[in-house]
Amino acid sequence: MSRRIALIAHDLKKDDLVAFVSVHAAFFETCSLVATGTTGSLVKAACPQLDVTLLKSGPLGGDQQIGALIAEGAIDILIFFVDPLTPMPHDVDVKALMRLGIVYDIAMALNRASAEMILRSEEAGWNGA
Numbered sequence: 001m002s003r004r005i006a007l008i009a010h011d012l013k014k015d016d017l018v019a020f021v022s023v024h025a026a027f028f029e030t031c032s033l034v035a036t037g038t039t040g041s042l043v044k045a046a047c048p049q050l051d052v053t054l055l056k057s058g059p060l061g062g063d064q065q066i067g068a069l070i071a072e073g074a075i076d077i078l079i080f081f082v083d084p085l086t087p088m089p090h091d092v093d094v095k096a097l098m099r100l101g102i103v104y105d106i107a108m109a110l111n112r113a114s115a116e117m118i119l120r121s122e123e124a125g126w127n128g129a
């Protein structure tokens, strides 16, 4: 089964996430992708070949939608490029999303270095077994 991956980036990290997805576009083409609204739109613009399901923007509930998908067992990997230096009006949603990623023990990368390591494992064919 193809990997179900959620993509999110805070505003100052969006360029970095788009660059990351572009580099690994061939792998992401094999995945089922969901993203918060703005992040997903930017990913689609940069990589039109990717089929990305767009949810609401993070501050309008997108983080919570992804949290709900995690709770339902519908996400295998969360790639969330977090900006730790900017206050967010929806900080509680961000924390709740990370908490569910831990509760349900999914692979979760909160920065590019960790995301690269997860992708390296995935691209090498490791399936988490």
Ligand SMILES: O=C(CO)COP(=O)(O)O
Binding pocket: 008, 009, 010, 011, 036, 037, 038, 039, 040, 056, 057, 058, 059, 062, 063, 090, 094
């Ligand atoms: O705010 C976000 C994550 O907390 C991301 O939402 P957008 O992708 O809509 O900017």
